[in-house]
Amino acid sequence: MVAESDREQWGYAPLERVGPLRFGMSVEEATGAMLTRGFTSDAVAEIGTFGPFKQLRTGFRAADAPFHHADVVAYYVGPMGLTCIAVDALTGPQVTYEGIRLVGRPPSELSDELTAHLVSTDRSVEITPGGDIGSQDLGIMPRAQRAGDVLLTRLVFGRPNDWANTMSDCVPADEMLGHYCVLRA
Numbered sequence: 001m002v003a004e005s006d007r008e009q010w011g012y013a014p015l016e017r018v019g020p021l022r023f024g025m026s027v028e029e030a031t032g033a034m035l036t037r038g039f040t041s042d043a044v045a046e047i048g049t050f051g052p053f054k055q056l057r058t059g060f061r062a063a064d065a066p067f068h069h070a071d072v073v074a075y076y077v078g079p080m081g082l083t084c085i086a087v088d089a090l091t092g093p094q095v096t097y098e099g100i101r102l103v104g105r106p107p108s109e110l111s112d113e114l115t116a117h118l119v120s121t122d123r124s125v126e127i128t129p130g131g132d133i134g135s136q137d138l139g140i141m142p143r144a145q146r147a148g149d150v151l152l153t154r155l156v157f158g159r160p161n162d163w164a165n166t167m168s169d170c171v172p173a174d175e176m177l178g179h180y181c182v183l184r185a
Contacts, residue, residue, distance in 0.1 A: 001090045001147060004104070008037065008093040012102070014138045015159045018085045019093055021074060023159040025082040027058060030074050034060045039071065047172060053078025055172060065091065075172050083159060086175050089145035089152035097138070102155045107132055107144050110153050114142075136160065141171060 010019030017023065020033040031041050042059040049055060055077055059070030071092045075084035087095055087103050095102045100113050111133040118125045118135060128134040132142040132153075145154035156175050 001104075004094060007091075007104075010093045010095045012095050012097040012140075012157065014097070014140075018087070018095060018157045021072075021082060021085055023082050024080065027056060027074075027076055030076075030082055031058065034072070038063050042070070047075075053080070057172070062091075073175075075175075084171055084175070085157045086143075087155045087157075089154040090147055092154075095155060095157075097140075102140065102142070103153060105153045107142060107151055107153055110142055114140075143175065 008019070012018055015023065020037050021030055022033075025033065027044055034041060039060040040063055042061075045057045047055050047057045055075065057076075058074045060072040060074065061067075061069045062071055065071065069091065071088050073086040073088075074082055075086075077083045087093060089104045092103055094104065098117060100110075100117060102110065114133050114135070115125050118133075118138075123135060123137045126134050126136060128141050128143075130141075130143055132144065134141040139158050139160070141156040141158065143154045143156055144151040156171050158171055
């Protein structure tokens with residue numbers, strides 16, 4: 001696990017960008033943006049189709065991280081480009097929104113803080129399929145990730161639009177079912 005002080009610090013603009021990654025980017029644009037931040041990438045993998053469009057996945061890791069590791073996973077759908085971004089709870093960048101640390105926290109702490117923010121900004125408090133607090137308006141879906149005997153937040157960011165009506169619709173099955181673990185040893 002990477003110490004909080006050693007994590008790269010990223011900002012989040014809901015439905016627009018996560019750190020250097022903007023929704024709608026092509027695989028090449030996302031890879032270039034991550035390279036400038038010191039991340040290398042896996043080969044692009046096809047993970048399925050969405051209607052007539054291919055769904056692709058790319059894992060990004062810090063240059064000094066083991067090959068089997070992914071700090072950030074980017075998902076793309078055909079011409080829509082980058083549609084979903086997942087940040088690893090143990091080693092991914094710390095992503096902050098409105099002063100709220102989103103990554104690598106006990107789920108209950110994030111749920112409490114996120115609920116207070118959503119209520120204070122007159123947004124709906126929503127329960128994700130995994131039982132956590134998320135937000136369609138903000139395009140975030142926290143997922144629990146094991147860290148030994150504890151759970152920490154792995155954040156999944158998405159932008160529902162014409163091809164996906166909800167966050168659950170735009171999050172690939174790899175993330176919903178926890179298959180992202182194949183990227184780790």
